Amino acid sequence: MSLRDKGMSKKPARRVLRPSAAARVSLALVLVLLGVHAFATFGRVAPNNPISAAYYEPVSGHMEPMFAQAWSIFAPNPQYVDLRLWVRASYDDGNGGEEVTEWFDFSGAFYTQVRHRLVPPRHWRIVSTLYRNHYNAWDALNADQKSLVIDDYRHDGFDELQTDLMDAGGTLSTVEHYLRYEQMFLEFATNVQLTLEPDREPDWIQVRTSSQEVVPYSQRHNDEAEPDDPFFREKGWRPPIYGSERSREVFTTQFERYLE
Amino acid sequence: MSVLDAKADWRALPGRLEQWLLADKRVSYGIAGVRIGFGLILAVSLLVDFRHRHLAWGAGRDWAQVRVDTDLWPDFLNGLFGYGQAPWVFELQYLVLIVLSVLMVLGYRARLVVPLVLIGYIGLTRANPFISDGGVHLFRIALLYLCFADTSRRWSLDARRRARRQGKPKQPLVPEWLPNLLHNAAVVLLAYQMIVIYIASSMYKIQGNLWYEGVAVYYVFQLEEYAAWPEITDILSPMSLLIGILTYATIYIQLFFPFLLLNRWTRRMALIAVTGMHLGIGLFMGLMHFSLIMIAIDAVFIRESTYRTFTRWLLRTAAKHWPSWMPFDAPKSPPETKAKPELDPDPVRS
Numbered sequence: 001m002s003l004r005d006k007g008m009s010k011k012p013a014r015r016v017l018r019p020s021a022a023a024r025v026s027l028a029l030v031l032v033l034l035g036v037h038a039f040a041t042f043g044r045v046a047p048n049n050p051i052s053a054a055y056y057e058p059v060s061g062h063m064e065p066m067f068a069q070a071w072s073i074f075a076p077n078p079q080y081v082d083l084r085l086w087v088r089a090s091y092d093d094g095n096g097g098e099e100v101t102e103w104f105d106f107s108g109a110f111y112t113q114v115r116h117r118l119v120p121p122r123h124w125r126i127v128s129t130l131y132r133n134h135y136n137a138w139d140a141l142n143a144d145q146k147s148l149v150i151d152d153y154r155h156d157g158f159d160e161l162q163t164d165l166m167d168a169g170g171t172l173s174t175v176e177h178y179l180r181y182e183q184m185f186l187e188f189a190t191n192v193q194l195t196l197e198p199d200r201e202p203d204w205i206q207v208r209t210s211s212q213e214v215v216p217y218s219q220r221h222n223d224e225a226e227p228d229d230p231f232f233r234e235k236g237w238r239p240p241i242y243g244s245e246r247s248r249e250v251f252t253t254q255f256e257r258y259l260e
Numbered sequence: 261m262s263v264l265d266a267k268a269d270w271r272a273l274p275g276r277l278e279q280w281l282l283a284d285k286r287v288s289y290g291i292a293g294v295r296i297g298f299g300l301i302l303a304v305s306l307l308v309d310f311r312h313r314h315l316a317w318g319a320g321r322d323w324a325q326v327r328v329d330t331d332l333w334p335d336f337l338n339g340l341f342g343y344g345q346a347p348w349v350f351e352l353q354y355l356v357l358i359v360l361s362v363l364m365v366l367g368y369r370a371r372l373v374v375p376l377v378l379i380g381y382i383g384l385t386r387a388n389p390f391i392s393d394g395g396v397h398l399f400r401i402a403l404l405y406l407c408f409a410d411t412s413r414r415w416s417l418d419a420r421r422r423a424r425r426q427g428k429p430k431q432p433l434v435p436e437w438l439p440n441l442l443h444n445a446a447v448v449l450l451a452y453q454m455i456v457i458y459i460a461s462s463m464y465k466i467q468g469n470l471w472y473e474g475v476a477v478y479y480v481f482q483l484e485e486y487a488a489w490p491e492i493t494d495i496l497s498p499m500s501l502l503i504g505i506l507t508y509a510t511i512y513i514q515l516f517f518p519f520l521l522l523n524r525w526t527r528r529m530a531l532i533a534v535t536g537m538h539l540g541i542g543l544f545m546g547l548m549h550f551s552l553i554m555i556a557i558d559a560v561f562i563r564e565s566t567y568r569t570f571t572r573w574l575l576r577t578a579a580k581h582w583p584s585w586m587p588f589d590a591p592k593s594p595p596e597t598k599a600k601p602e603l604d605p606d607p608v609r610s
Contacts, residue, residue: 123388
């Protein structure tokens with residue numbers, strides 16, 4: 001093995017190497033690994049195709065979690081609806097009755113974090129990602145299961161809802177996946193409600209999502225044009241989900257600032 | 261040295277490829293640019309997030325722990341920005357990651373610092389998957405590739421230390437071609453990753469009618485979620501010609517990017533265009549983190565000679581205007597004959 005300079009020209013010296021057998025074997029090995037990884041990467045991120053379908057399992061095994069990626073943002077079409085998450089709560093009114101609060105849109109407080117900032121903080125994305133992930137989990141349910149989640153489940157815990165969802169068909173993994181996202185949504189919403197009313201704890205929580213189409217391109221010159229009414233998807237009443245004391249304290253302290 | 265040279269004998273291509281991969285570390289300035297860019301992006305984003313850190317990454321994100329519990333990362337990462345850990349541990353980890361990102365910018369002990377930044381970054385971003393996006397994924401992947409590269413050969417404290425040690429070289433532990441091979445493989449992977457992103461993104465877009473009809477950018481401008489500067493995008497939105505140009509340019513720049521790299525002049529055009537596109541996305545859609553990562557990695561597509569010219573110009577300008585700030589002498593003209601070791605240290609070159 002030797003390296004030698006090919007004289008000093010105006011450009012920096014170009015070096016020539018006489019590779020040893022070990023170098024060539026290593027080079028061949030690296031090229032094979034590069035080729036396999038390159039194939040897996042493209043197979044993973046390209047639109048659905050027969051090649052990626054045929055090698056889905058090994059490619060996923062190689063790519064997850066370190067090389068996980070997806071590049072279909074704003075495609076095939078960009079999103080044309082505004083996404084929002086809402087919460088309302090039910091309290092004991094002290095006379096044996098129920099006091100229900102107005103719906104509160106808590107996504108707006110996060111979206112405003114991106115306004116007028118050259119480098120915005122990144123937590124503003126939380127609510128839209130929660131919306132999309134929750135929607136995908138809900139969309140995997142069948143029609144009977146979707147109608148069940150609209151019903152009220154005023155019980156401690158989620159066992160009854162899970163049992164009913166399982167009885168309505170579908171797979172355990174689909175139901176568990178959905179319940180995970182519903183519970184994350186509820187815990188987030190409970191934190192929001194505790195920020196809005198820090199002096200009392202709700203008995204029940206209800207959440208909903210809304211999507212609202214923006215003014216279409218054809219109406220771009222019409223200053224009077226307004227977006228269509230939002231489309232709501234409600235869930236039934238559920239028990240609030242409380243995190244640890246510190247978690248609630250941190251969330252409410254921070255979220256309160258966004259409401260100022 | 262380019263593997264693909266128009267005047268090259270194609271039968272000599274395997275030999276040229278072998279030389280390109282083994283004889284030296286290629287794209288050393290570009291890789292240093294990626295290191296500095298990544299360090300800056302991470303430091304700035306950690307500082308920008310500092311006020312929101314507890315809600316974004318700390319105890320305030322405990323509601324998302326079920327996703328952490330069910331992800332595919334190894335358990336040893338649970339200690340990083342982990343669920344239920346003491347507040348001072350979280351604060352310490354956050355501060356250490358800021359310090360590491362600054363050390364990455366400076367190129368101090370980069371062989372150690374870059375892998376530590378990777379582990380810290382995975383720990384941080386894993387803590388709240390709801391903040392994750394393409395930028396987070398790309399940052400992770402590129403950082404892993406950078407672990408195999410010599411990121412501090414240029415523009416770094418490591419390079420200055422090596423240059424000062426040049427009189428007493430250390431006996432290398434491995435044959436010289438091995439780190440060269442790993443470094444160059446990392447360069448290839450970074451370049452390939454970018455090409456895949458541009459091609460895949462455009463393949464998805466050309467399936468959509470809003471892109472096909474040249475109006476997609478209008479809809480992006482309307483979304484509350486990405487309305488970083490709504491006063492400006494509201495003015496731009498009714499401009500049909502501009503919307504059409506931006507929409508089609510986005511698709512075609514991405515689709516043709518790898519082919520535009522093959523020629524020196526089209527490469528310059530392509531790099532200027534994608535940088536403009538990313539700055540536009542970053543500024544008007546609030547996706548600056550992602551955009552800056554893309555711009556930083558695109559640094560590997562700039563020729564070494566361009567970086568050398570830029571470095572010499574920068575140092576001459578700095579020496580002229582701020583001579584007392586210069587840690588070393590500015591290069592003299594004509595500079596091409598031999599780079600000064602203090603400025604362009606290359607401990608590998610004999």
